[in-house]
Amino acid sequence: MHGGPRTVVVDDSRFMRGLITDILESGGVEVVAEAADGEEAVRVVAETDPDVVTMDVEMPRMNGIEAVERLMAERPTPVLMLSAYTDEGAEETFAALDAGAVDFFAKPGGEVSMGVSRLESQLVETVRSVAGADLSGAGERPAEVAAGSASTAADVAPNTTVVIGSSTGGPDAVERVLCDLPPDADIRVLVVQHMPEAFTGRFAARLDAACGLDVREATDGARVGRGEVLVARGGLHMEVSNYRDGRLRVRLVDEDRGQNVRPSVNVTMESAAREVDDPLVGVVLTGMGDDGSDGVNAIADAGGFVVAQDEETSVVYGMPKRAAATGRVGAVLPLADVAGGIVRGAP
Template identity: 80%
Template sequence: MRSGPRTVVVDDSRFMRGLITDILESGGVEVVAEAADGAEALSVVADVDPDVVTMDVEMPRMNGIEAVERLMREHPTPTLMLSAYTEDGAEETFAALDAGAVDFFAKPGGEVSMGVSRMEEQLVETVRSVAEADISGGRTSGAAVATATHGGTATETRPVGGVEPNTTVVIGSSTGGPDAVERVLSALPGGEDLRVLVVQHMPEAFTGRFADRLDAACELDVAEATDGARIGRGEVLVARGGEHMKVTRYRDGRLRVQLIDEDRGQNVRPSVNVTMESAAATIDDPLVGVILTGMGDDGATGVRAISEAGGRIIAQDEATSVVYGMPKRAAATGRVDTVLPLDDVAGGIVGGAS
């Protein structure tokens, strides 16, 4: 069993601290210290210099949001928020992500859609992933030259032309994705002939709030997906947590989706693969697949399907990915056409038509 990462567990409940510690240590994660609130967490982190912190949101003296803000200023450390599985918890969690937290996880013992053992495995996996996150804040922007890796051949590419009529974009992301997706969508012009599907690994209680945030941040009209929802030019659907989003129909620039409440052989729900594969099978107009930061390999099968259907594939580069898991697995398929820094992805979508 792998050792590490060195972890500090922060929660005002002694029972919850013990439960989280037991889960992590049984999964081979080393818990080096615990703290009962944000103020104590700052002192403990400064003393033990951990690889990762798990942080409760609601705590006395100093809550998790303020603690993350202080931590990122005083002792930057990758932080995973453990949030209540509620709409209120979603609001607070997004505030913590804005403050600098890397990712979040529904608290053990909450109402979750996966079994207890699977939830415990996922928590351990997420802590390990967050511990490896790059929180240096370095960003690459401007008219950077991208590298085309399709078929394993590196070539210099530059955006040319404009977006093709009736272009559909499918964006997949996980760890670090909420901020990455927002930055991509907010950079897309509202006047282009685009319709966008977003698949972000996120629990059901959070995706509606995520869609609202995206809608406020960009020129496109963004909504959480519902079963049978239709979108056209200038519209975006965000996959609902706990259900796959499948494209079932496409005609005259409008597409329709179905929500599926079953695994479909995937280890996450919603799955990027399900949406990308169904889009590739259904849409006969221009199609672009985008893989952003995230752990795991979801999307690798989907990019193959889009590429085989004649679509383009864009992957976020390692330097700007919080976790270079999903983009790396996508690139390993040999189907990625363009690798771009996060702040150039929107330009690649709009200007990459040939």
């Protein structure tokens, strides 16, 4: 007997459909139907009205991106993309996220079936999380966000450092916040998005193209100064190793550090709290789990200010909920107001 979300599994490989179905059903998720391509997926979703869809990207007749577009237009349903662990897979995955998919699960390279099998519990957890996602406004960019923040560079305290953490639903949320920050302000930003290595470079490039700030993927020893953003590299923790005169330096750490994700928001926030002696702001955006709650405490202990995204605008209200539960968050705000909260809250 199943008590989990009702799920449709979409993949052009019969073997993969069976494998994913077995994994999900072993984890208590009910698979109500399978589909071999995007056209069949759209029809099956209309017939079964599932809570969530797992969607392959590359399929005949109608690929996963086109299927997501159709679903969002005709029958909005939370979609988890199953993506190839390649640069091309990253490009296609971001296109699917733009189309309205909630999140993605990266298929490791090599023997795909073995890789997915090793990550059974993570796949089940992600499907459950995506099933509960809020799709209100899916595919839309609110006018007040697209128009940019009313804040100006003069409103930002000198030498302000911002650490942003996010997970499920985070790529779009991070973009919106960065695009709303005054690009000429005396601000430097570290972004920790739960995302595998093959995807973070492409994510940084997309942010750089969309926003006025200078965004790049972090490298070991990279420095970040005024108007610059570093995105943590997938698979490695990003620590602040040094801070002096408004410029900070990071190191990339290939160690567990007691975290169940890598990169971890906690690791970056805690190191920033230790090293940065100028204004410091922590931000926790949409995502599942509790990563960031320890970092929030560290930033607050260091005299910094913390902003958390509110439940209504979060795709998944996990990380910001746990952050707010610490009692150390200075402001809980809708996504459109987070940039303004950063500017106003900088000590």
